[in-house]
Amino acid sequence: MQLDLYEEVIIMQGKMNDNIIGKTVTVIIDRPMGSYHSHHKSLYYPVNYGFIENIIAGDGEEQDAYVLGVDQPIKEFTGQVIAIVHRLNDVEDKWIVVPTDLTLTKNQIEEMIYFQEQYFEHEIMME
Numbered sequence: 165m166q167l168d169l170y171e172e173v174i175i176m177q178g179k180m181n182d183n184i185i186g187k188t189v190t191v192i193i194d195r196p197m198g199s200y201h202s203h204h205k206s207l208y209y210p211v212n213y214g215f216i217e218n219i220i221a222g223d224g225e226e227q228d229a230y231v232l233g234v235d236q237p238i239k240e241f242t243g244q245v246i247a248i249v250h251r252l253n254d255v256e257d258k259w260i261v262v263p264t265d266l267t268l269t270k271n272q273i274e275e276m277i278y279f280q281e282q283y284f285e286h287e288i289m290m291e
Contacts, residue, residue: 184245184248184259185245185246185247185248185289185290185291186244186245186246186291187244187245188242188243188244188245188264189216189219189229189242189243189244189245189259189261190216190217190240190241190242191212191214191215191216191229191231191240191241191242191243191261192214192215192216192217192239192240193212193213193214193231193237193238193239193240193241194213194214194215195209195212195213195214196209196212196213196237196238196239197209197210197211197212197234197235197236197237197238198210198237199237207279207280208279209279209280210276210279211230211231211232211234211276211277211279212230212231212234212237212238212241213228213229213230213231213280214228214229214231214240214241215227215228215229216229216259221256221257222255222256222257223255223256225256227256227259228256228258228259229245229258229259229260229261230249230258230259230260230261230276230277231243231261231262232260232261232262232266232268232273232276232277233262233263233266233268234263241261243261243262243263243264244261244262244263244264245259245260245261246260246261246262246266246267246268246290247259247260247268247270247273247288247289247290248260248288248289249273249277249281249286249287249288249289250286250287250288250289251281251284251285251286252284252285252286252287253284253285254284258277258281260273260277260288270288270290273288274288
């Protein structure tokens with residue numbers, strides 16, 4: 165029996181690992197490039213940021229994701245998960261989603277997400 169992405173992630177809850185890397189997901193953008201965080205008014209988003217519907221993260225909310233490699237504000241994006249930002253001092257991880265033909269290094273990802281991840285101890289997990 166083959167599981168769909170939603171079922172696979174539910175099984176991995178609490179022990180998220182790199183099994184999600186390489187999967188195709190759709191991100192609903194709730195913080196488009198050029199916007200500010202609704203609660204932390206000084207936090208500017210230089211990249212698109214959103215969530216994957218129906219996949220619940222460690223904080224009990226839908227799974228958050230950075231969309232990298234898209235240089236304009238968008239509302240929704242379907243792409244490939246290439247990395248997981250594992251927060252060592254927080255309850256949730258963030259996924260890195262990019263166009264399927266884009267390759268980024270850990271250093272490139274780190275630079276793009278520094279605006280928010282600078283406040284958390286984290287590691288970037290890739291294949």
